Amino acid sequence: xxxxxxxxxKKRYWNPIIETLPREKFQKLQLKKFQNIxxxxxxxxxxxxxxxxxxxxxxGDIKSLEDVxxxxxxxxxxxxxxxxxxxxxxxxxxxxxxxxxxxxxxxxGTTGQPIYQPETWQDWEWYSExxxxxxxxxxxxxxxxxxxxxxxxxFIAFWGVHYAAExxxxxxxxxxxxxxxxxxxxxRELRATAFVATPTYVLAMADTAKTKLGIDPAKDLQVSKxxxxxxxxxSILATRKRMEEAxxxxxxxxxxxxxxxxxxxxxxxxxxxxxxxxxxxVELEDVNTGEPLLQPGRVGNLVVTAFDRMAQPCIRxxxxxxxxxxxxxxxxxxxxxxxxxxxxxxxxxDMTKVKxxxxxxxxxxxxxxxxxxLGDEYEVIVLKKGDTDDITLKVELIPEYKGEKSSVExxxxxxxxxxxxxxxxxxxxxxxSLPRYELKSKRFKDLRGKQ
Amino acid sequence: xxxxxxxxxxxxxxxxxxxxxxxLKEASDGIQAVDRNVDRISAVVRILEINVSDVASIEx
Numbered sequence: 001x002x003x004x005x006x007x008x009x010k011k012r013y014w015n016p017i018i019e020t021l022p023r024e025k026f027q028k029l030q031l032k033k034f035q036n037i038x039x040x041x042x043x044x045x046x047x048x049x050x051x052x053x054x055x056x057x058x059x060g061d062i063k064s065l066e067d068v069x070x071x072x073x074x075x076x077x078x079x080x081x082x083x084x085x086x087x088x089x090x091x092x093x094x095x096x097x098x099x100x101x102x103x104x105x106x107x108x109g110t111t112g113q114p115i116y117q118p119e120t121w122q123d124w125e126w127y128s129e130x131x132x133x134x135x136x137x138x139x140x141x142x143x144x145x146x147x148x149x150x151x152x153x154x155f156i157a158f159w160g161v162h163y164a165a166e167x168x169x170x171x172x173x174x175x176x177x178x179x180x181x182x183x184x185x186x187x188r189e190l191r192a193t194a195f196v197a198t199p200t201y202v203l204a205m206a207d208t209a210k211t212k213l214g215i216d217p218a219k220d221l222q223v224s225k226x227x228x229x230x231x232x233x234x235s236i237l238a239t240r241k242r243m244e245e246a247x248x249x250x251x252x253x254x255x256x257x258x259x260x261x262x263x264x265x266x267x268x269x270x271x272x273x274x275x276x277x278x279x280x281x282v283e284l285e286d287v288n289t290g291e292p293l294l295q296p297g298r299v300g301n302l303v304v305t306a307f308d309r310m311a312q313p314c315i316r317x318x319x320x321x322x323x324x325x326x327x328x329x330x331x332x333x334x335x336x337x338x339x340x341x342x343x344x345x346x347x348x349x350d351m352t353k354v355k356x357x358x359x360x361x362x363x364x365x366x367x368x369x370x371x372x373x374l375g376d377e378y379e380v381i382v383l384k385k386g387d388t389d390d391i392t393l394k395v396e397l398i399p400e401y402k403g404e405k406s407s408v409e410x411x412x413x414x415x416x417x418x419x420x421x422x423x424x425x426x427x428x429x430x431x432x433s434l435p436r437y438e439l440k441s442k443r444f445k446d447l448r449g450k451q
Numbered sequence: 452x453x454x455x456x457x458x459x460x461x462x463x464x465x466x467x468x469x470x471x472x473x474x475l476k477e478a479s480d481g482i483q484a485v486d487r488n489v490d491r492i493s494a495v496v497r498i499l500e501i502n503v504s505d506v507a508s509i510e511x
Binding site: 015016018021029032119124126129278279308365398 | 454456491493497502503508509
């Protein structure tokens, strides 16, 4: 019957109406929503109107989802260029009067000057809604006591998680302003059942618990599920295995950005990242040519549109994140959202040519974290020696390992050669001496242009 | 037995809430304690529209 949607196990989903919508209806919904946000931005933002006018496109020109590809993309440098101007400090991408802006956040700044993010009440509700979809799919429920272990400040980080967990009905423990040891002790004291962090910090917390507090999170804490985001590690199997073993908990991945919102998440079946197609349009395109990638088989750049973010719309934002479509037609969880295979595979601006070979940090992480004799931390340094690229991998042996360093070295060199086709210098450092990070890590350091 | 979500009915109720919130704001004569809380209600109503009414609109 028109206007009615089949009822399917309603508690399994945050919103079964959109999570199980037949695929053919997504096309219609997405076109309508894209037309709406495009028209909104065209009419209310000087930045977007200029961009689209120069490209010779206006709202009436979007008649199909194919037409979306005619719409110019935006990138971080374009957003940075208009910041600091009136309406201060957001510049003329802003689509609402300043009086309607109720919260300021910004990006982490790991790729340069942070992007400012204005939020109205409506946008903030929307942002937490995107995270509610994520947490609910990861099994967060009203009986969970969720610890949020990050420093609540200008960086958007896990602010959305806090409000999403509240919305689901969880009891939220804001763990800002505490150091890692205090956070672990508070988690133990309050018997937290779940938390959300970057993969880097999930491992760092477990390491601190063991080495500084004598607490084994797998035995002494009651965490049963962990949501990770902000880095690719949640879908890197070796990293996920380490996290799950360290905490004796299930680890689920999610992906998004400050500019776009959180647009994808795993479900309990863990067969890839579901794209929340009711709230976002996600396109994949060839990194070099921009050619749309519609079928599985090739890795491409993710271009994301947030349909309902109104104050500072995010339309065809080139995230520079790399991903590949899954070959799975539909997940066993019943969600009809399209899937990405293996999560976020890295960033196109992190991919670098070393000795003529294209190298990404995730392959090194898979190798290091796949070696049980090595600690979680590592660092990659690329230098220029004369005319030749020189690449060094710094690692730490775990204190429990009592065997020969040479055998680990030999195995590591072999793995690196097979999987990267490069010869690395290897450096073994004392356990605990390499840099530790609380949020996003910076383990790959290409210093060739800075020498 | 397969049941169905009546998204049109839900959309009608959401619209009624939206109208009621707007009417309350019009009636408040600018009382901040009313208007600002209505703004927050309206923000949540928009999320209900995204979850239900936007889908209902493509069913028409």
